[in-house]
Amino acid sequence: MAIAKAERLMNLALCLLGTRRALSKRELRESIEAYLEAGSDDSFNRMFERDKDDLRELGLVIETVENLDGETGYLARRDSNRLPPVQLDAEEAAALGLAARVWQQARLAGAASGALQKLRAAGMPEADNPYEHSAIEPRIPVHETAFEPLMLACRDRRPVVFDYRKVTAVRPEARHVEPWGLECWRGHWYLAGWDRDRSAERVFRLSRISGRVRSRAGAFTAPVPDVVTVRETVESWAGETATRSARIRLRAGAGYPLRSRATAARELGDGWDELEIPYGHGLDAHLVEFGPDVVVLEPADLRADVMDRLRAVAKG
Numbered sequence: 001m002a003i004a005k006a007e008r009l010m011n012l013a014l015c016l017l018g019t020r021r022a023l024s025k026r027e028l029r030e031s032i033e034a035y036l037e038a039g040s041d042d043s044f045n046r047m048f049e050r051d052k053d054d055l056r057e058l059g060l061v062i063e064t065v066e067n068l069d070g071e072t073g074y075l076a077r078r079d080s081n082r083l084p085p086v087q088l089d090a091e092e093a094a095a096l097g098l099a100a101r102v103w104q105q106a107r108l109a110g111a112a113s114g115a116l117q118k119l120r121a122a123g124m125p126e127a128d129n130p131y132e133h134s135a136i137e138p139r140i141p142v143h144e145t146a147f148e149p150l151m152l153a154c155r156d157r158r159p160v161v162f163d164y165r166k167v168t169a170v171r172p173e174a175r176h177v178e179p180w181g182l183e184c185w186r187g188h189w190y191l192a193g194w195d196r197d198r199s200a201e202r203v204f205r206l207s208r209i210s211g212r213v214r215s216r217a218g219a220f221t222a223p224v225p226d227v228v229t230v231r232e233t234v235e236s237w238a239g240e241t242a243t244r245s246a247r248i249r250l251r252a253g254a255g256y257p258l259r260s261r262a263t264a265a266r267e268l269g270d271g272w273d274e275l276e277i278p279y280g281h282g283l284d285a286h287l288v289e290f291g292p293d294v295v296v297l298e299p300a301d302l303r304a305d306v307m308d309r310l311r312a313v314a315k316g
Contacts, residue, residue, distance in 0.1 A: 005051075008034040012051050013060060017081065022065040022073025056156055064158065064217045072217050144206040147182070149213040150191055154179045157224070159196070159216040162209050170315050172210050177202070178220045181227065183234040190234045194222040203237035237281055246279035247297040254293040284309060 011032045015023060029035040029044055038044035052074070056062055061080040065073050146162065153160045160179055165172035178194040188205055195202040225233070250258060252271045259265065264276040274297070277283075284305035287294050296303040 016076035022075045024071050024073045146206050146209040146213050160213050162213045163211045165208050180224050181230040192230045192233045244279040246302050248275050249295040250275050251293040255290050
C-alpha cells in the first residue's frame with residue numbers, strides 16, 4: 001500500500017514538473033494509472049486532493065491556475081522548485097538545529113527533523129547544540145488547529161476562507177483572506193493578510209478562528225509586503241505600537257502584565273491603584289482579558305470600546 005502511494009505521488013510530481021502549462025484534474029486523471037483505477041469521481045477527487053497536499057508538505061511548490069474557460073489547473077514550475085547548493089557554516093547549522101527543537105507540535109517536529117536529515121545528507125556540518133544540556137528548553141506553543149493550514153497557505157500563497165469571531169460580535173462570520181504571514185505576540189498567534197471583503201489589510205487572532213480553514217483557488221489580488229512589514233503590522237494591530245497614553249484603575253495585586261508596561265503608577269487606597277499605560281490599537285482587547293480588575297478612566301473612546309467588548313462577552 002505504501003509503495004503504491006509513493007509511486008502515485010511520484011507520478012503526480014513528474015506530471016506537474018514536466019508540463020509548461022497547467023494541467024486540469026481531468027488531464028491528470030487520464031495520465032496517471034492509479035487515478036484511472038479510481039472507482040468514482042468522488043474517490044478520485046479525494047485521492048487527488050490528499051496527494052496534492054502531501055506533495056506540498058514535502059516541499060513541492062504547486063501553483064493553482066485558472067484558464068480562460070474558468071477551468072482550474074495545476075503545475076509545478078521547475079524554477080520554483082530548484083534549490084541552490086546548500087552551504088552552511090557551523091553557526092548557521094546550530095541555528096537551524098535550535099529552530100528544529102523549538103516546535104512543540106508533533107507534525108511540525110517531524111517536518112523539522114526530516115529537513116535537518118536532508119540538509120545533513122547534502123553536506124550541512126554537524127554543530128554542538130548550546131541547549132543540549134540546559135535546563136531551559138526553547139519552545140513556541142501552538143495550540144490552535146488553524147495554525148498549520150494557515151502556515152501552509154502562507155507558504156504556498158493560497159487564499160483561504162475561515163469563520164472569525166470578533167470580540168464585539170455574538171457569532172462568527174466568514175472572512176476571505178490572502179494570508180501573508182503568522183506572528184507570535186505575547187503568547188498569541190496572529191495572521192496578517194489582505195481581507196478581500198474589506199479591501200484592506202487585517203490581522204486575525206488564531207484563537208478566534210472557528211471551524212476549518214478552507215483553501216481557495218486563484219492568485220493573490222494584492223501585493224505581499226516583506227517580512228518586516230508584516231511583523232510591524234501585527235504589532236500595531238495587537239497593540240504594540242502606542243500613540244497615546246491611557247489612565248486606568250487596577251485592583252491591587254492584579255494585572256502584573258499591565259503594571260510592567262506602566263509609565264506611572266500610584267496607590268488610590270481601598271484596594272485599587274491608578275496606572276498610566278501606553279495606548280495603541282488593540283489595547284481594548286487586552287484590557288478586557290482582566291475583567292473586573294480593570295476600570296478605564298480615560299480616554300473616553302478606549303472606555304467605550306472596552307464596554308462594548310464586555311457587553312458582547314456578556315451576551316455570549
